[in-house]
Amino acid sequence: MNITRVGLVSLIVGLILFMNASSSHVSGNLTCSFDILDENDTQSYVILTAPVGPANMAVGLPPTRHPGLPEGFGQYDLVDVPVHLKVTDADNKTLVEQDVVTPYSFDADFKERGIYTVYVTNKGTEKTTMPLTVIFDFNNPQNREADKFMLSIVLTAVGAAIIVVGFVINFVSKSLRCNRFLV
């Protein structure tokens, strides 16, 4: 495989990756609720994520229930519950740590790939669910995967550079061969 072909392969891979990574694939919202928290119980949510940029997070946002559900549904979906909230990023650095009252929303920025952890401790006196909601803008270009986007640019640039170098080498070697023949 000659150098121009290596460059072409890199350029193709880079361009396809660029097409995919230059737009957001995480629009909309995602809500999770695992346990019912008793007084002073702590729930920890782990968010395994790619570097998808800014989002809005909310704890204790009660889920929308359809009318007509049997009695008892949503009886633990309480609001105005005092909680202690702690959020750590992929490097285990604390981003937020404060006492708040649910539902509480805050801005988050998933800058790095890895595990973000949200700890919520029920400081109220009643049992309650503690859903965690993550909301992304619709088709916000800032929510593209930063690492894939960067890699795509690098591959495209390297591919283009290698192709140019390959063409130059071919051109020079052909010229030298022609000159030798003429001499």
Place this chain on the structure above:
Amino acid sequence: MIFTLLKAELQKVWSRPIFELTLGLVFLISLNSVSTLFEIATQSGLQSKFNTLVTESLVNIMSFQMLPLVLFCGLIVSLSFARDYEQGQMQTLLSLPVSRASLFAVKFVAVVIPLTLVSWGVTVFVVLLNFYSTAANNLVVIQSAAWALPITFLAVMFYAGLAVVISLALKRTIPSVLTTLITGFFVWFITRLRVEVIGDIANYLVFTPYKAPTVALGRVLGMKYPKAGLENALPAWGFLALIVFYALVFLVPAYLYFTRKFEVKE
């Protein structure tokens, strides 16, 4: 002599732009078949969720790669066998001091191995790119992706065997390319049909050569299928045995025909 032949064959069938087109299409399809990593889990359930995501992505990628692999396998095998016959190169090749078995092996390997490596390499690249995180998780990804290599190899062997039979039967480049592409597409299309369209018979499609490799990969990696689904009808090794059978079903007759009966007419 065999290695020289293999090198020449590789250069011939993977010349520009076949390799670039194959890589580009397989990469495009693979990249679009995985979703961005964003999952919420509990601390205790994280690892199991991660493993499930990796397995689902691998099975998805393999499932979506089937169509381009079928199409390119048909195209390249036809270029290797039928074009050589049409252009009169087969006569020269058969007059070389190598056995017909070796010649068949060279031609077959020159298509199957690079295509398997392109497909598997793209799969590993896409899955690692999507799921890389800690060293332990990267190891899980590589371990899971390693299973895709033999399964992809067997799947590609089936497509190549089918294409060899068609090429040897038709002996002309364009008709064999078209027939292989249409046959491959048709058989692939059938496996996409759902219960709503063809009724209960759709459940049995898991045993077809196009579905069995993905189910084998899923079963080997511990993917959960519906309890009543026929994916659970065979153990993981049963599906592996099935795809070994499929890999040989066209290859053996094609090999026997090429080594014993195949003749080059003037």
